[in-house]
Amino acid sequence: MTSITDLSSSVRFTSAMENSHNNLLKQYGEILDTSTELCQSHRQFVKSALDTCLKKCKDDEMLFETIQAFKKDVEQKTVSLKQKQRDISEVVSDIQQKEMQKDEIIQKIEKLKREQAKRKDLIVSQNKANKDRLKNLQKARIVFQDHLGMEIRTILGKTKLVKGEKLQFVFRNINPSNQDSAYIVTIGIKEDGAYQIVSSDPEIECLPALERRLQETNNLPAFLANVRKEFISQARC
Template sequence: MSITDPNMNDRFTGELEEILNTHLKAYAEIIETTAELSQSHRQFVKSAHDACLKKCKDDEKLFETIQVFKKDLEQKNVLIKEKRRAISEAMSEVQEKGMQKEDIIQKINNLKEEQAKRKKLIESQYKANKDKLKNLQKARLVFQDHLGLEIRTIHDKTQLAKGEKLQFVFRNINPKDQDCAYIITMGIKENGSYEIVSSDPVLECLPDLESRLQETNNLAAFLANVRKEFVAVARC
């Protein structure tokens, strides 16, 4: 046809150019689309990278916060243990003080009971001493009237003896000197027993006489025996 039709070659060439232009246009569109996709992909990658970086930073901050919270929790646990220990010690101290309080109360009650017993004992001894003083007064009347006995009340404030004492002064003992005085001094102990302080002149048998007095509690017999001993001394 190109031989018979001289325009065939031009038309063929035109069609080829048209096809080429079409393909070039399609290729250009592909390249443009690829460029757009590539740009979009780069933007997506960049966005994803930025998001990952941000996420990493957020995770680092979160990890740091967790570490801070963990350390704070450990410190709080230590403080809680210390407070529990302090509370336990305080409770032990309170219990100990409670036991000490009970012990003190018990001691106070014991002291009160002991004080009450001592008071009762003192009252009993006071009554016994009062009765003994009455006996001394009775003996005074008997011996003074019949044997010329003089009884004196003295107050001795020395270190060895304190309080009220009685002196029994015997006369009419020595035939050569009827006024010569023979003296025995005695009192009453805290337990209510008689106490021989001294005698003038000294009687060697006085401890035996005192022991017998403690046994019998007979003051009249004791004074009679003392007078006999003074008579024996005066005759020597």
């Protein structure tokens, strides 16, 4: 073993120590350089991450504002839609009411048409009945006025019961002792077209029965003939 007092050994030991120290310094320097690069890289990474976070925050704020604006717009549109739905409901209700009114008007029109048709038929029937009565009156006039000296007068009733135009049939040549003596029966026509006996002078007891017979048969000449017979029967009593 070499003695430590050996000069060459001391030199070699010192040289080894310096080399070791230099290597350590070199390694430490490399570590410092690496640490510095890592610090710089870390700073850049942190700065980049911070910038990214800030940008993300701004984007999120803009997105939030957009969402809020969209939400507000949706709420406004929802309110508007509800109002439009109410308006539509009112319009639909109004249309339904008008349709109901239209149906009612159509039904009233149809009813009026039916009533008008009935009135028309009634008028036609009454006109026909009046024509038949006119023929009967003409026949009666020929039979009684021309052959039996009967006079026909037109009078206007003044009371509610005999209001309107009436016909008076004046019979003569009834009483043998007084041929000019007048025997009178007054006839009117009801609203339904039926004959109505207003009065007779002198009064005939069976006149209501003769009136019913007249309304059943509508034969005026036969009625006047029966009235004349009753007057003759009374004159001879």
